[in-house]
Amino acid sequence: MTWPLFTEWFLPGVWITVQVTLGSAALALLVSFVIGIARSSRLWIVRFAAGCYFEVFRGTSALVFMLWMAFAFPLMFGWVFVPMAAGVVALGLTYGAYGSEIVRGALQSVPAAQREAGIALSFTRAQRLRRIELPQAWPEMVPPFNNLLIELLKGTALVSVISVADMTFAANLSRLASNESAPAYTLLLVAYFVLAFVLTRGMRLVERRAKAGVGQRPEPRRGLRAARKTNPKADAQSAGGVG
Amino acid sequence: MNWNWDVVADFMPRFWDGVLVTLQALVLGSLLAFSLGLVWAIAQRSKVKLIRWPVVGITEFIRNTPLLVQLFFLFYVVPEWGPSMSPLVTGVIGLGLHYSTYTAEVYRAGIDGVPVGQWEAATALSLPRTRTWTAVILPQAIRRVIPALGNYVVAMLKDSPMIAVIGAFEMLGEARAFSNETFTFEAYTIVGVAFIVIAYPASLLIRAMERRLVK
Numbered sequence: 001m002t003w004p005l006f007t008e009w010f011l012p013g014v015w016i017t018v019q020v021t022l023g024s025a026a027l028a029l030l031v032s033f034v035i036g037i038a039r040s041s042r043l044w045i046v047r048f049a050a051g052c053y054f055e056v057f058r059g060t061s062a063l064v065f066m067l068w069m070a071f072a073f074p075l076m077f078g079w080v081f082v083p084m085a086a087g088v089v090a091l092g093l094t095y096g097a098y099g100s101e102i103v104r105g106a107l108q109s110v111p112a113a114q115r116e117a118g119i120a121l122s123f124t125r126a127q128r129l130r131r132i133e134l135p136q137a138w139p140e141m142v143p144p145f146n147n148l149l150i151e152l153l154k155g156t157a158l159v160s161v162i163s164v165a166d167m168t169f170a171a172n173l174s175r176l177a178s179n180e181s182a183p184a185y186t187l188l189l190v191a192y193f194v195l196a197f198v199l200t201r202g203m204r205l206v207e208r209r210a211k212a213g214v215g216q217r218p219e220p221r222r223g224l225r226a227a228r229k230t231n232p233k234a235d236a237q238s239a240g241g242v243g
Numbered sequence: 244m245n246w247n248w249d250v251v252a253d254f255m256p257r258f259w260d261g262v263l264v265t266l267q268a269l270v271l272g273s274l275l276a277f278s279l280g281l282v283w284a285i286a287q288r289s290k291v292k293l294i295r296w297p298v299v300g301i302t303e304f305i306r307n308t309p310l311l312v313q314l315f316f317l318f319y320v321v322p323e324w325g326p327s328m329s330p331l332v333t334g335v336i337g338l339g340l341h342y343s344t345y346t347a348e349v350y351r352a353g354i355d356g357v358p359v360g361q362w363e364a365a366t367a368l369s370l371p372r373t374r375t376w377t378a379v380i381l382p383q384a385i386r387r388v389i390p391a392l393g394n395y396v397v398a399m400l401k402d403s404p405m406i407a408v409i410g411a412f413e414m415l416g417e418a419r420a421f422s423n424e425t426f427t428f429e430a431y432t433i434v435g436v437a438f439i440v441i442a443y444p445a446s447l448l449i450r451a452m453e454r455r456l457v458k
Contacts, residue, residue: 059442061401063408064415064435072428076245150307157309161408168312181319189308189316196307 005174013167014191020084020156020166021195024091025149031096036103037129050100057097063158066090070162087159095152102144106137139210146203150196157192167191250429254421258433261417268334268403268413273396275339280346284354285376287347306344311405313337318409334406334413342399349391353384390453397445401438414438 038050069086073079081089110133118128160168167188174184211217286298305313314337318330328336357380365375407416414437418430 055443055446056439058446059401059439060435061404061415061438063402063404064431064438067415067419068431068435071422072431075428076432154307154309157311158405160311168309168315171312172315175315175319180323181315182323185312185316185320188312189304192308192312193304 002174002178005170005177009165009170009173010167010187013165013170016084016164016166017153017156017168017195020088020091020159020164021149021153021199023088024095024156025152027088027092028095028099028148028152029145031093032099032103035096035100036107039100039104040107042125054097054100057094058101060094060097062090062094062155063161065094066158066162083162083164084159087156087162087164091152091155091158095148095155098148098151099145102141102148103137106140107133109140110136136214139207139214139216142203142207142210146200146207149199149203153196153199154192247427247429250425250427251433253425254418254430254433257417257421258414258430258437261412261414261434262437264331264411264416265400265403265413268331268338268406268411269396269400271335272338272342272399272403275335276342276346276395276399277392279339279343281350281381283343283347284350287351288354302344302347305341310337310341310402311408313341314405314409330406330409330411333409334403334411337406338399338403341402342395345395345398346392349388349395350384352391353388354380356387357383386456389456390449393445393449393452397442397449400442400445404434404438 035050035053038046039054041047041050066087069081069090070083073081073086114132114136115128118132123131156166157168160166160172163169171181171184171188175181178184283298283302286294287302289295289298314333317328317337318333322328361379361383362375365379370379403413404415407413407419410416412420414434418434421430422428
C-alpha cells in the first residue's frame with residue numbers, strides 16, 4: 001500500500017468502519033430492546049409480530065439484504081438510500097434480531113419473585129420493566145452483546161461491497177492500484193483484530209459497571225478470548241455466527 | 244411497486260444453478276469446519292505450550308477478523324506464494340477455516356462437559372490416550388454439541404453469499420450477474436426470500452434435535 005493511498009483512503013476508511021459499527025450498533029440495540037421486550041409481551045398479537053420479525057431477520061443473510069437495500073429497494077419503491085445508510089440499516093436490522101434474543105433471554109432469567117414483588121407493590125407494567133426487570137437483566141446482557149458487537153464489527157466489512165469507502169474498500173483499491181495485495185490485506189486483518197480488541201476491552205468496562213450496579217463482582221476473565229466463554233449453546237443460538 | 248413475474252421465470256434456471264453451488268459450498272465448508280474445529284479443540288488442550296499457544300492465537304485471530312477479508316486474503320494474497328484456487332475452492336476453504344474457530348469452541352465446551360469420572364475411569368482401565376479420546380470422551384462430547392454445530396451450519400449458510408464477492412456463482416452471484424445484465428431487481432428479492440425459506444426450517448430442525456440430544 002502506497003503512502004498516499006494509506007493516508008487518503010485507509011485512514012478515513014478506519015473512521016468510516018468505526019462510524020458504521022457504532023451507527024449500526026445503536027440501531028441494533030434499539031431493535032433488540034423493542035423486539036426483545038415485545039416478544040415477552042402479554043398480548044399474543046404483539047408476541048407473534050415480534051416473533052415473525054425475529055425469524056425473518058435471523059434467516060436473512062446480511063450481505064443479500066444489504067445488496068437488496070442498495071439495488072432492489074430503490075427500483076421497487078423508488079426511494080434511494082445513501083450507500084452508507086443502506087449498510088447501517090441492513091446491519092442494524094439483522095443484528096438487532098439476534099440481539100432481541102439476548103434481551104428476551106435476560107428478561108426471562110430475572111427471578112419471577114422480582115416480577116411478583118413489583119405486582120404486589122402495584123407497579124404498572126412499564127414501571128416494573130424500567131425499575132425492576134431491565135436493571136437486573138442488563139448485566140446478563142452485556143457479555144453476549146459483546147460477542148454480537150464483534151460479529152457486527154466483522155459484518156461492517158460487507159459495506160465495502162456496496163461501495164462504502166471503509167477500510168476493506170481501501171485495501172481493495174490498493175490491490176487494484178498497485179497490484180500487490182499482501183501488505184494491504186495483512187494490514188487490514190490486523191486493523192480489524194485491533195478494533196475487536198478495543199471493543200472487547202470497552203465492553204469489559206461496561207460489564208464491570210453493570211455488575212457493580214447490582215452488587216455483583218465480574219467473573220475474572222482474560223483477554224479477547226475471555227469474552228467468549230459463555231454457554232456455547234446459548235451463544236450459538238443468540239449470536240448465530242452471522243458475521 | 245412494480246413486480247414482473249416474467250423476469251422471475253427467466254431467472255429461475257440460473258437460480259437453481261446457484262442453489263446447487265451454495266449447497267456444495269455449505270456441505271464441503273461444514274465438513275472442513277467440523278474436522279478442523281476438532282483438531283483445534285484437541286490442540287488447545289495439549290500439554291505442550293508450543294502447540295497450545297500458537298493454536299489459541301491463530302484461532303482467536305481468525306475468529307475476530309471478518310470472513311470477507313479472509314476470503315480476499317485467500318483469493319488474492321495466497322496465490323502470490325502458493326497455488327491459485329478457483330473461487331469456489333477458496334470459498335470452501337475460507338468458510339471452513341473461519342467457522343472451524345467457532346466449532347472449536349463448541350467442541351471445547353462439549354469436552355469440558357464430559358464428567359471427570361470418565362477420564363479417571365479411562366485411566367483406571369489404563370486405556371491408551373488415543374483410545375481414551377476416540378472411545379470414551381469424543382462420543383459423549385460430540386453427541387451433546389450436535390445442535391450447536393447445526394447452528395453454525397445455518398450461520399455458514401447465511402455467510403455463504405460472501406463467496407460471490409470473489410466471483411463464485413452461488414445464489415447471490417447468479418442474482419448479481421442476472422440483475423446487472425437485465426437491469427432488474429427481482430432476482431435479489433428471490434434470493435433473499437430463498438435464504439429465509441431455507442434457514443427457517445433448518446433452525447426448527449435444530450431446535451427439535453436439541454430436545455432429543457441434549458439431556
